[in-house]
Amino acid sequence: MAIFNMIEENEATGKxxxxxxxxxxxxxxKFITNFWKMLANEPDTLERTWNSLQQVMKKGALDEMTxxxxxVAVSMANSCxxxxxxxxxxxxxxxxxxxxxxxxxxxxSMANETNRLxxxxxxxxxxxxx
Amino acid sequence: MAIFNMIEENEATGKxxxxxxxxxxxxxxKFITNFWKMLANEPDTLERTWNSLQQVMKKGALDEMTxxxxxVAVSMANSCxxxxxxxxxxxxxxxxxxxxxxxxxxxxSMANETNRLxxxxxxxxxxxxx
Amino acid sequence: MAIFNMIEENEATGKxxxxxxxxxxxxxxKFITNFWKMLANEPDTLERTWNSLQQVMKKGALDEMTxxxxxVAVSMANSCxxxxxxxxxxxxxxxxxxxxxxxxxxxxSMANETNRLxxxxxxxxxxxxx
Amino acid sequence: MAIFNMIEENEATGKxxxxxxxxxxxxxxKFITNFWKMLANEPDTLERTWNSLQQVMKKGALDEMTxxxxxVAVSMANSCxxxxxxxxxxxxxxxxxxxxxxxxxxxxSMANETNRLxxxxxxxxxxxxx
Amino acid sequence: MAIFNMIEENEATGKxxxxxxxxxxxxxxKFITNFWKMLANEPDTLERTWNSLQQVMKKGALDEMTxxxxxVAVSMANSCxxxxxxxxxxxxxxxxxxxxxxxxxxxxSMANETNRLxxxxxxxxxxxxx
Amino acid sequence: MAIFNMIEENEATGKxxxxxxxxxxxxxxKFITNFWKMLANEPDTLERTWNSLQQVMKKGALDEMTxxxxxVAVSMANSCxxxxxxxxxxxxxxxxxxxxxxxxxxxxSMANETNRLxxxxxxxxxxxxx
Numbered sequence: 001m002a003i004f005n006m007i008e009e010n011e012a013t014g015k016x017x018x019x020x021x022x023x024x025x026x027x028x029x030k031f032i033t034n035f036w037k038m039l040a041n042e043p044d045t046l047e048r049t050w051n052s053l054q055q056v057m058k059k060g061a062l063d064e065m066t067x068x069x070x071x072v073a074v075s076m077a078n079s080c081x082x083x084x085x086x087x088x089x090x091x092x093x094x095x096x097x098x099x100x101x102x103x104x105x106x107x108x109s110m111a112n113e114t115n116r117l118x119x120x121x122x123x124x125x126x127x128x129x130x
Numbered sequence: 131m132a133i134f135n136m137i138e139e140n141e142a143t144g145k146x147x148x149x150x151x152x153x154x155x156x157x158x159x160k161f162i163t164n165f166w167k168m169l170a171n172e173p174d175t176l177e178r179t180w181n182s183l184q185q186v187m188k189k190g191a192l193d194e195m196t197x198x199x200x201x202v203a204v205s206m207a208n209s210c211x212x213x214x215x216x217x218x219x220x221x222x223x224x225x226x227x228x229x230x231x232x233x234x235x236x237x238x239s240m241a242n243e244t245n246r247l248x249x250x251x252x253x254x255x256x257x258x259x260x
Numbered sequence: 261m262a263i264f265n266m267i268e269e270n271e272a273t274g275k276x277x278x279x280x281x282x283x284x285x286x287x288x289x290k291f292i293t294n295f296w297k298m299l300a301n302e303p304d305t306l307e308r309t310w311n312s313l314q315q316v317m318k319k320g321a322l323d324e325m326t327x328x329x330x331x332v333a334v335s336m337a338n339s340c341x342x343x344x345x346x347x348x349x350x351x352x353x354x355x356x357x358x359x360x361x362x363x364x365x366x367x368x369s370m371a372n373e374t375n376r377l378x379x380x381x382x383x384x385x386x387x388x389x390x
Numbered sequence: 391m392a393i394f395n396m397i398e399e400n401e402a403t404g405k406x407x408x409x410x411x412x413x414x415x416x417x418x419x420k421f422i423t424n425f426w427k428m429l430a431n432e433p434d435t436l437e438r439t440w441n442s443l444q445q446v447m448k449k450g451a452l453d454e455m456t457x458x459x460x461x462v463a464v465s466m467a468n469s470c471x472x473x474x475x476x477x478x479x480x481x482x483x484x485x486x487x488x489x490x491x492x493x494x495x496x497x498x499s500m501a502n503e504t505n506r507l508x509x510x511x512x513x514x515x516x517x518x519x520x
Numbered sequence: 521m522a523i524f525n526m527i528e529e530n531e532a533t534g535k536x537x538x539x540x541x542x543x544x545x546x547x548x549x550k551f552i553t554n555f556w557k558m559l560a561n562e563p564d565t566l567e568r569t570w571n572s573l574q575q576v577m578k579k580g581a582l583d584e585m586t587x588x589x590x591x592v593a594v595s596m597a598n599s600c601x602x603x604x605x606x607x608x609x610x611x612x613x614x615x616x617x618x619x620x621x622x623x624x625x626x627x628x629s630m631a632n633e634t635n636r637l638x639x640x641x642x643x644x645x646x647x648x649x650x
Numbered sequence: 651m652a653i654f655n656m657i658e659e660n661e662a663t664g665k666x667x668x669x670x671x672x673x674x675x676x677x678x679x680k681f682i683t684n685f686w687k688m689l690a691n692e693p694d695t696l697e698r699t700w701n702s703l704q705q706v707m708k709k710g711a712l713d714e715m716t717x718x719x720x721x722v723a724v725s726m727a728n729s730c731x732x733x734x735x736x737x738x739x740x741x742x743x744x745x746x747x748x749x750x751x752x753x754x755x756x757x758x759s760m761a762n763e764t765n766r767l768x769x770x771x772x773x774x775x776x777x778x779x780x
Binding site: 053 | 211251256259
Binding site for chain 1: 653654691692694695728729730
């Protein structure tokens, strides 16, 4: 009774098929992961998300590994299991070590604690930060 | 009618005074920011948080700038204004450029969008990620 | 070692039994779903929640389908899987199509992205909005 | 250009006036706080919320002070400034000391850190907890 | 000491200027709001967000007013003040009445309560929903 | 393909082994739960978290049961299943009854509703709370 089902590669046509082909080519992978196969339920969202991710995650002032690490950090803050897993693997592909990921977890968790301390004590912004 | 007030430097005694001195020395700053002055309402939390932050944020497998960027990213995900401001400045001190912070914002925001797409479509974890 | 177990229909007595009967009658369903069977651990909460939901979700200035769509949107923002599933089905019963739900997901996810952009850039409220 | 304005006591009629009177009587206060004056924009929500709060917050297996402390803790987890302030004061009226509130903050913040550690490391539920 | 400042209309050049002109034309407004003036710090994000919003928010299976209402609901769930204000006004422009917005608030808040009830009681998904 | 695996007791050496022994002794338990076995991937985080929890959760102005109840409440607000389960059991060990936990859930859920009402209506802090 699921409302949405994955659009498998052999079911893909038109824009969905094009995006699937582009993902496989650009990422040099042999198959499409579940994320894209669910987004394919709305081809415009599939295409837009794929294009946006390419723009946002490409090397710029920040390198690709750092961007993936930030992606993992946000996914942890949002408790998104799928996102933590897939972007941790992406970070590893970009060169992140297990030690880096363990330290990342420590930073994310500590930030969560001090974020809450700030809110709980309702700390006013220092004049030097304004 | 605020329940907690800041413990100003000239009011600090004992453990609070020691931590204040240590912060100023180790960070090479001339005054204590509001965050610490609120935590000082509970000296054990003040001391523990200061010690934990030093341990967590010191250079390890990840360099200090990357750790500060991750701190900023989590603070953005949690919408903590004070934390965004203070850690953005800390990141800049560690060498982060304005361009890096702008790209960070793009990654954080995009991650928030795809985190939600994953949850909304209830994407199952791919067997290759298990 | 679960702390709470579901109160099954054949175990229901008193206020719980009355609410169960009322749910089945008003919703024209043959059995009680797990949500209510867990709430029944505290009969006052069961009754209050059932009464509140009837008041909040009834047709008013907004029609019932739109209310269910909003319920789904909030459940997505909160990543509550049970709530997404049960209210998506409720929305479908009120006439929501699969296309509507796919567009809803796009709006929810986009809103999550721009909400974060606003927080990250700390956008000030425009004077025309005050 | 605010969409909703507070319904002041001298503007209150019908159900709103009744609820206002009931709040002042039961809480033994001389005026209505802003929370209720905003809810009054929808009299049904005003009445329902007032009735629900009385039921939920009354002494039961948990005493009233503990309930207010839990309310404060959740408000801190949700970063709701108004709620932190108003329920901290309510907790104080029920006998909570400043020391209790400072310890509460430490627990809330620590819980936020370990909650995130659990999510980040994707800790599986121990079989003894199932 | 703000890290980012708004790019005012008279400072806009190139891609930023083009997007500003397009927003004013398509939305039939005389000036650019703060959201866009902050995004302009990263022209690619400005352009991508503007294009994405147009795609996501245009009439489809859901009408434009319903989409704006959903945007408001998510912004409330995320406690984004700027977003609540700007999209409430957008919803009103699309025909949403004050009564609709008051009912929306009731639904959003009720959904937040039951979402938490589900998580707290760890309600299992009913087999009929699978 | 998990990035982190649990460090089992028979694999523990050095600091990890010491912390494991200390947990078993101080908590009077026969084995280490999964939470600690995952944290052990980074011994410093393991040790720091164990020390912090002992400091934060020990009897002070608030008794240990109340602290555990607050821990459960925050874990519910954060939807952390593992944390809800493990700290509910800890609260029971400290004397919390099933009735107390059911009332706790009602307070947490109600707080979530009114927190959102406050944000949605953008209620201004009353001057008496300032």
